[in-house]
Amino acid sequence: MDDARQRRELFWFLAIAFVVLAAGIGLRAPWPADEPRFALVAKQMWDSGQWLFPHRGHELYADKPPLFFWLIGACYAVVRNWNIAFLLPSLIAAMATLWLTYDLGRRLFSHRAGLWAAIGVLACAQFLYQAKRAQIDPTVVCFITLGVYGIARHVLRGPSHGGPAWRWYWIGCFAAGLGVISKGVGFLALLMLVPYAWMRWRKWDGLAQLGSHNAWRWSAGALAFLAAIALWFAPMVITAMTSGDAEHRAYLHELLFKQTATRYASAWHHTQPFWYFLPIIAGFWMPFALALPWVAPRWRDAWRARDARVWLPLAWAVLVLVFFSASPGKRDMYILPMLPMVALAAGPYLADVVGKRGFRACLVALVVVLGLVFLGAGLFAVLRDPSFEVRIESERGLDPASDALWWLLAACGAAMLAAMAWWRRDALRGSAVALSLLVIVLFSGTAVLLDPENSSRAVMERGRALAGDATLGLVGWKEQNLLQAVGPTEDFGFRQPFDVQFAAGLTWLRMDPAHRRLFVLDEALDKCVDRSKAQPVGTANRRAWWVVDANAVAGCR
Structure with a gap:
């Protein structure tokens, strides 16, 4: 050559x-x-x-x-x-x-x-x-x-x-x-x-x-x-x-x-x-x-x-x-x-x-099965309300009224099957195109659809809207919370136990209650907090968050 x-x-x-x-x-x-x-x-x-x-x-x-x-x-x-x-x-x-x-x-x-x-x-x-x-x-x-x-x-x-x-x-x-x-x-x-x-x-x-x-x-x-x-x-x-x-x-x-x-x-x-x-x-x-x-x-x-x-x-x-x-x-x-x-x-x-008939048969079977799984799962979620759809939409903060994710999965499966049908006499090329389409469409589509929830961007924006101009003290936080935080923040250690973080955050909040709020993970919220006076922020990555001011912690010692 x-x-x-x-x-x-x-x-x-x-x-x-x-x-x-x-x-x-x-x-x-x-x-x-x-x-x-x-x-x-x-x-x-x-x-x-x-x-x-x-x-x-x-x-x-x-x-x-x-x-x-x-x-x-x-x-x-x-x-x-x-x-x-x-x-x-x-x-x-x-x-x-x-x-x-x-x-x-x-x-x-x-x-x-x-x-x-x-x-x-x-x-x-x-x-x-x-x-x-x-x-x-x-x-x-x-x-x-x-x-x-x-x-x-x-x-x-x-x-x-x-x-x-x-x-x-x-x-x-x-x-x-x-x-x-x-x-x-x-x-x-x-x-x-x-x-x-x-x-x-x-x-x-x-x-x-x-x-x-x-x-x-x-x-x-x-x-x-x-x-x-x-x-x-x-x-x-x-x-x-x-x-x-x-x-x-x-x-x-x-x-x-x-x-x-x-x-x-x-x-x-x-x-x-x-x-x-x-x-x-x-x-x-x-x-x-x-x-x-x-x-x-x-x-x-x-x-x-x-x-x-x-x-x-x-x-x-x-x-x-x-x-x-x-x-x-x-x-x-x-x-x-x-x-x-x-x-x-x-x-x-x-x-x-790759020229062996047995290998090509296994490859075609793998790609076709993947295509059918994506197409079938996507259409099933669009046409019905299976338990996996409800669970995933709840965990990922997706709008139940929108079927964008499921149409994306169905489109991936349909594109894979179409590629295999078009190049049915060339198993290698058909499989390469089908798998490439899967990776490109799936990763790009989910990046757009799931990012607000997976990155915690949406919950941090809501937390900032609730806190106004106040500094947010993070309790029970994850790295994505600090990375996506909008405006001034404070933290009380990452590896510290939740009760230690909350106690430090409580002292910090009371030093300037007019200009400070706590952004707290639900599991880290102390029993002394009056939840009726705390503000629920929402969820991200299956975790619930609250914004807490001095009034909500008035009963804490």
Whole structure:
């Protein structure tokens, strides 16, 4: 295949991926979970100019290192719109991950293998969902993929890659360090050196010829890894140890111990069994996961052929799976860093697999069933009043008289089925168009319809209307409340128990009752409050809120 055609295919793939991944950006504010927290931390960094120690309200936020928040802030510096900026790091990271997967596949195998590997990543429901959310995972996946990419370019040999490439090895180690200061687990990229050492000892095919007198060059990789971490860690530690601020030292201790070692070894939430990630791969990696039963025999043959180009990335993915499975705390997105390397190992075989009649039948069945589910659920909700319609409309603050959400679901299903009917003789193209339409229409439509409730924007606007010009003191608040607050606000700690927050808020309110009001979560409203004198604000994210003035708390002590 000539270079011009290869460039065209890559261009159209990346263009389609960009449209699918970018659809909906700017149409909504941050939604729980996680998005409002990260956007709020980034906004407070920007407003305060304090970039070393993240804050959530008045409290230091030690759950995550700050690199992701810096990236959101950098995007805001360019676009000057938080509703756009908070999603840009995920979009950029996802596009970079696709390109890295393609380019490594091209170098190790061929252009077509690299393209199919990138398609495999994009054709994964978990990747699509995470790429369209402002969570840290797409960014850390990008850094880990860059780390693995750099190491693989150094130690593997393919038709377009002769190796060794020490600079790429050092870049890979540096990227792993950046992953550490984004979510702590960036070091996983370095695990690729473990199966590499074993394969080199066993003299597998596909490895670059590296001399035996390169100890200082290998050691420089550790320096590059530590240098990336030191970009933030060094000034943060120096400041924490010399500022005399007890909060800074507490932040350092919690970040290094509770949020890393303790969270991994003795997780206090999201506990799951050892085998938890296997059904995640089978279900959340659809439709890419459909190809794995046909790819598995090819991997067996590659093992027998001792092909390191296939098994080095695959062995690394297995190590990542074991690493996260060993921890009692598990969430579905933890294994997302595996995906690019699994797709890379499948890339040389996917062109043949997608031509199999059995695979195409499974793919068509999956897409048609999805289309029928969306169409059927949407029409059923429009024509009848099923319990799921009533529940969802109540939980999401939707007008029961409006069927916009259900028409949207029906339109998604109808568009999918129409695409499959139009391209009935080309299952791959029909499925690609149908799934692309689903992602674009569903994410864009729900962004418009659900944003007032999911972002808490509507309830904060109503709270401000009730409070007038008074300062709102937030009690039992969530990050989206402070992020979407209109006008002056005060908070009394985020992690403090509700009764402690309410007591502090009560003292604060009585200091200037004419110019202050409390904005209180229903569960945090003390029994002493006279609810007949409090003002109900409404609900957001299944939580009810009140505005309370001095008259309503007159009986409180």
